[in-house]
Amino acid sequence: MTKTQPRTVHWWQFMLVGILLFMFILFAAGLGRDTKFIPSPLIGKPAFAFDIRKLGSDERIKLEDFKGKVVIMNYWASWCASCRDEHHVLLGGAKAYADNKNVQFLGINHKDTDEAADSFLERMGRFPYPSGVDAQGRLALEFGVYGMPETFFISKSGIVGAKHIGPLTAEILNAKIKQVEAMQ
């Protein structure tokens, strides 16, 4: 039984190598793609006309308040670790667009308490723009929020033009604002 058999290459060996190579290439290619891209049925549709309480006060924030402006609506929460990563991007972005009256940033504080949110902002730096409160996640349902953080770009005419899932980078932020600014 141990006598050496002639070393012939069998068909199954070729097949096995072929299948494995194919799968490795497939997975490697699959890793490169943008898994965060989830086609949203909301893109191109009018944004839900919300009316929510302003964080840390009793005032209301309505979508119609921002008519004629591009609205960057950013979902955040004090408990969300990735929100820390994008915090400086938002601060920088809001500063860069501070003079542009056609662009309005808006935070939406998601499933959080006013106290926790406030101490988060105290620590990380306060947004130079208001945040609305979505403590129950009702508004998140309307916008189909998939994970935290998530950012929606609403055009001047109130159409959802783009969205981004996950932490923003300055490049993404600028590119999407440009894209939605160009929309009619």
Place this chain on the structure above:
Amino acid sequence: MSGSLIEIGLGATSLALILALCAMVCVCISLQRTAPAFLHTARHALILNFVLLTLGCFTIVWSFVVKDYSVLYVAQNSNSQLPLLYRLTALWGAHEGSLMLWLWFLAAFTAVAVLIHWKTHPLSMPYVMLTLAALQIGFMVFILFLSNPFVEIHPAMADGRDLNPLLQDPGLAFHPPTLYMGYVGFSIPFAFAIAALVRGQSGREWVVTTRRWTLFAWVTLTSGILLGGYWAYYELGWGGYWAWDPVENASLMPWLTGTAFLHSIMAQDQRNLFQTWNVFLIITTFALSLLGTFLVRSGVLTSVHSFAADPGRGAYILLFLIAVAVISYGLLIWRGHRLVGPAKISHMVSRESALLYNNMLFVAAAIIVLTGTLYPLAIEVLTGERVSVAAPYFNKVMAPLMLGIVLLMGLGPLIPWRKSSLKKLRDQFALPAGLAVLVAIVSTFLGANDLIAILAIGLVAFVFLATIMDIVRAVKAHMKSTDRSWSSSLVSLASNNQRRYGGFIVHMGVLVLIIGVVGSGFFREETTVTLKPEAQVQAGPYTLTFMSIGPSRGPNYSERLATVNWKHENGETGTLTPSKRTYPVTGTVTTEAAILSTFLGDLYVVLGNETTQGSVVTRVFWNPLVNWIWIGWMVVLLGVLFAMTKRAPKIIGSQATPKDATGSSEALAT
């Protein structure tokens, strides 16, 4: 201060990595210089690793218990409101902890394997240890450098985010660890197979030795999959238990090849056949287990299960997977020919050929599931489009294969090794086959109108009858030769053939399970209606009358509770109260299905949205025989436990001599 506790965990895990590296080096030195002292050192290192990793896991669990939100993983996956049970199980609530648990199982199994097989397998042991140490290193590097659950944050968070609400259920709390245990369980047979390959050892030693490991891994994997289905059915409220989701498929693939392996090792044990094939199967099973982890954890596939998608980690797992596959399949291609023995399948009607067909069907099923799971990925990579392969594809293609497997389940165990004749087959199977046809015909009169369902019913009857008749024949023969009563004959037969009778019990359990699947799959009734008070709806043998809906309160939730009265055809009556709950702390809304569970089927009522005052969209299911799935599972568990009572015969070192089968029907289950 518990901040330092988590640092102890990190230290212990880091030390474990160093020890695993030491173990590998020591094994290599011992092989080079035949210095057994080094092998002893490696052994101690691997056993110590189990202790260290237990400590590592403990520090994480303890941080959950004491609500230490300076540990990032704890802060992200628990909350001060979370009950103790879920704080304990939150260890595997997300990516980092899940892999830590994976590693812990691996370390535990490694330690046990090194302890119990040390004396009996001195020649394989170095390679077994090398393989397992390498696997440990692969996981530890990942955990320590890319997916570290010991990370601290300063300042600590005041309170944690919550555990994923889906995981806050006792049914689901234990689904992931059971599944992982199954995945990791295959690592021991895998390591022994690698040892057999390296040594060019062609006997039956490694399959016999690892038989109980294989059974253990198989039954935990089976249970893990079924636990997931059970939870989906009772908690998710969509009335089903299996959706062919990519992640479900990822757990099914190693199960299919593992089941093939479980059967084919019998041929190696009894007839010294399929040596290379068995090595291929166990490598594939283990690789598919890793692939399952890769698919779930890398976010390559879009799935409801992919909670934490991270391409960087995905790249590492992919590299690890490639390394495991290249080394193990490479060894198989390079040295596989040395395993091939002279034995051949001598006759097409024999146990071994039945096992061959069984293997072909299981592997074909695995290929189908793999193709269906990866097809969307391939299409997206090639064309950029997004497609999904849904249940109809899988159901259509898998059903005929499963029917073939059921048929073999009846034939295989009853056909003797080496050779049978067609005439013998006729004598053996004519009566059960005839009765089965009768059952199938009767079923068409009782409402079965789908070909697959009718065939399934007939085949289940056939397998059941054939198996029972075979047992009866054996008992009668035994009674004749020993003059005992039938009950003591049965006990004596079963207790001397644990593998065969354990296998029979498992097969019976599978039949029960299939009855449940066929019943709930083909005969289910589903209606979605908007119900006003006093409105009636029919489901199976039940008439439902919607009474009212109103607010109600629980300890930590408020709910809209509906009252629905039911009346069975036979006059029995009762009330169901499905509800929709809102948990204010997390703002989560859950639907609580109301289920009237009986032996014959489940009446399953789920609330949808309330439309106008007092009326509500309601989904009503009649799921016949669905409980049989869980009953079948219990029977399978019982059978495997019985089969595991058979100890592996002692084979010392490489002196394993292939014992040719003498009895015709000695071993059914491995």
